[in-house]
Amino acid sequence: xxxxxxxxxxxxxxxxxxxxxxxxxxxxxxxxxxxxxxxxxxxxxxxxxxxxxxxxxxxxxxxxxxxxxxxxxxxxxxxxxxxxxxxxxxxxxxxxxxxxxxxxxxxxxxxxxxxxxxxxxxxxxxxxxxxxxxxxxxxxxxxxxxxxxxxxxxxxxxxxxxxxxxxxxxxxxxxxxxxxxxxxxxxxxxxxxxxxxxxxxxxxxxxxxxxxxxxxxxxxxxxxxxxxxxxxxxxxxxxxx
Amino acid sequence: xxxxxxxxxxxxxxxxxxxxxxxxxxxxxxxxxxxxxxxxxxxxxxxxxxxxxxxxxxxxxxxxxxxxxxxxxxxxxxxxxxxxxxxxxxxxxxxxxxxxxxxxxxxxxxxxxxxxxxxxxxxxxxxxxxxxxxxxxxxxxxxxxxxxxxxxxxxxxxxxxxxxxxxxxxxxxxxxxxxxxxxxxxxxxxxxxxxxxxxxxxxxxxxxxxxxxxxxxxxxxxxxxxxxxxxxxxxxxxxxxxxxxxxxxxxxxxxxxxxxxxxxxxxxxxxxxxxxxx
Ligand SMILES: Nc1ncnc2c1ncn2[C@@H]1O[C@H](COP(=O)(O)OP(=O)(O)OP(=O)(O)O)[C@@H](O)[C@H]1O
Ligand SMILES: [Mg+2]
Numbered sequence: 096x097x098x099x100x101x102x103x104x105x106x107x108x109x110x111x112x113x114x115x116x117x118x119x120x121x122x123x124x125x126x127x128x129x130x131x132x133x134x135x136x137x138x139x140x141x142x143x144x145x146x147x148x149x150x151x152x153x154x155x156x157x158x159x160x161x162x163x164x165x166x167x168x169x170x171x172x173x174x175x176x177x178x179x180x181x182x183x184x185x186x187x188x189x190x191x192x193x194x195x196x197x198x199x200x201x202x203x204x205x206x207x208x209x210x211x212x213x214x215x216x217x218x219x220x221x222x223x224x225x226x227x228x229x230x231x232x233x234x235x236x237x238x239x240x241x242x243x244x245x246x247x248x249x250x251x252x253x254x255x256x257x258x259x260x261x262x263x264x265x266x267x268x269x270x271x272x273x274x275x276x277x278x279x280x281x282x283x284x285x286x287x288x289x290x291x292x293x294x295x296x297x298x299x300x301x302x303x304x305x306x307x308x309x310x311x312x313x314x315x316x317x318x319x320x321x322x323x324x325x326x327x328x329x330x331x332x333x334x335x336x
Numbered sequence: 337x338x339x340x341x342x343x344x345x346x347x348x349x350x351x352x353x354x355x356x357x358x359x360x361x362x363x364x365x366x367x368x369x370x371x372x373x374x375x376x377x378x379x380x381x382x383x384x385x386x387x388x389x390x391x392x393x394x395x396x397x398x399x400x401x402x403x404x405x406x407x408x409x410x411x412x413x414x415x416x417x418x419x420x421x422x423x424x425x426x427x428x429x430x431x432x433x434x435x436x437x438x439x440x441x442x443x444x445x446x447x448x449x450x451x452x453x454x455x456x457x458x459x460x461x462x463x464x465x466x467x468x469x470x471x472x473x474x475x476x477x478x479x480x481x482x483x484x485x486x487x488x489x490x491x492x493x494x495x496x497x498x499x500x501x502x503x504x505x506x507x508x509x510x511x512x513x514x515x516x517x518x519x520x521x522x523x524x525x526x527x528x529x530x531x532x533x534x535x536x537x538x539x540x541x542x543x544x545x546x547x548x549x550x551x552x553x554x555x556x557x558x559x560x561x562x563x564x565x566x567x568x569x570x571x572x573x574x575x576x577x578x579x580x581x582x583x584x585x586x587x588x589x590x591x592x593x594x595x596x597x598x599x600x601x602x603x604x605x606x607x608x609x610x611x612x613x614x
Contacts, residue, residue, distance in 0.1 A: 100472070101475075104471070104472050104475055109470075216432055216433075216472065217432070218431065218432025218433070218436070218472075219432065238430075238431075238432075239430070242430045245474040246426065249426070249474070288426070288427065291422065291424070291427040292426075292427050292428070292430060294384070294389050294422065294427065295420075295422050295427045295428035295430075295485075296428075296430065296440075297389060297415070298387055298389065298415060298419065298420035298421075298422070298428075298489070299415075299419075299428075299440055299441035299444060299488060299489065299492060300412060300415055300416070300441060300444030300445060300492070301444065302412070302444060305430070305431075305440070306440070306443045306444070307431045307432075307436035307437065307439045307440050307443065308435070308436060308439035308443065308449060308452050308453060308456065309432070309433075309436055
């Protein structure tokens with residue numbers, strides 16, 4: 096979440112309309128799930144990675160984004176690709192093909208979603224959901240949580256730095272002790288901060304709804320057309336193979 | 337002409353010693369008032385009373401002579417007139433981008449979106465952060481956050497703007513820019529109240545000064561008289577500003593005419609020295 100937001104804020108696609116990005120990402124995800132995994136899902140994975148690269152996500156960041164879900168998917172795949180019976184541990188009857196297909200599909204779908212996450216700041220995503228009919232209360236709670244994540248992270252980072260400066264992280268015993276202290280006081284501190292935020296909002300006339308003037312990003316017909324062309328070509332490739 | 341007034345305010349935090357103990361303060365219209373006091377004196381607590389966030393145990397706050405009530409509707413109209421910028425900008429910024437954050441207050445005033453957009457642009461420009469409009473607040477430096485938080489209050493065009501330690505954490509250049517922006521506001525008719533423990537800043541910039549010690553205002557009035565009162569300053573654990581001391585010394589030695597203005601800014605002090613050398 097934190098990494099995606101950092102990337103999104105610096106993305107070349109930050110000002111692209113949300114609809115264009117959503118059509119591209121969700122379309123790619125749909126294709127990853129619908130097309131035969133080879134070459135369909137593979138093509139989606141490659142396309143998502145190339146688009147991420149074009150939007151300004153460096154290869155290292157992209158791999159770091161993909162790594163945690165990939166690890167999850169890999170553990171799941173092992174269960175499909177490997178069998179244990181009286182003869183011991185061996186590859187599944189289909190040679191692990193089913194496992195590989197599922198893994199490829201899942202990874203491609205995740206990559207398509209990450210493309211959206213790494214190019215769109217969370218508040219813009221929430222704004223989009225609100226326009227699609229998400230209850231305003233839910234949208235505002237989501238936005239408040241989003242802010243709170245940064246406050247928590249910032250508070251934790253500061254506390255950790257302060258502990259380290261006083262040698263609280265030298266040796267594993269002290270490290271564990273410091274981590275315990277940090278965990279114990281992080282929440283009260285963050286809550287205190289949230290309370291002060293409430294004062295700050297009230298001072299500007301907060302009446303229960305967090306309305307702000309967000310920049311409208313017009314949908315470009317050409318952008319949508321490009322997304323459609325990409326999706327249709329991948330679909331064609333996947334079906335014609 | 338007094339615009340905002342606190343009379344006999346008493347307040348104690350739950351389970352704490354008294355933070356305000358019979359505090360009286362008068363804020364004059366169109367002036368810049370510095371509230372000077374050491375850490376823990378109760379400055380922040382006072383500002384939270386002046387915009388209706390905290391309700392005193394006894395005493396009252398008056399605007400234009402009318403006592404303010406703490407009902408929901410009254411508080412809303414109170415906050416239309418009295419803006420507040422908190423000590424820590426992180427307590428104030430919440431939206432996805434700086435411009436969105438600044439638009440929050442004006443939208444709550446019920447203004448049209450086009451009017452709000454104009455106010456946002458103006459507030460960002462007056463604090464010289466127009467280039468940060470699309471940045472998320474968590475990707476700003478402390479000083480930039482501080483200016484964004486002030487812009488959020490300025491965009492509401494309050495009659496009175498309360499600022500809690502506005503210059504704390506700003507570099508000298510940032511402070512100069514901030515004070516210039518606040519000066520423009522003051523010229524536009526906004527009454528400014530700010531807290532600080534920097535006596536030199538108060539002397540160089542404030543028209544009026546209130547000295548704060550242990551929950552009370554021990555002395556208030558024009559900067560020149562209050563800041564020259566060694567006893568009152570000592571009671572508030574503060575020292576007189578250097579340029580004021582310099583000017584008074586020059587007067588006492590007959591080097592500066594009794595009716596000549598005392599040096600307030602650095603440049604005034606240097607000019608005084610140059611005048612002496614000639
Ligand atoms: N939330 C709180 N709960 C309990 N006591 C508090 C709380 N906030 C402040 N106090 C106490 O009230 C007194 C006044 O605090 P206040 O924050 O108003 O001081 P201040 O003049 O703003 O200080 P500083 O210059 O450090 O900002 C202090 O003694 C402080 O310990
Ligand atoms: Mg304070």
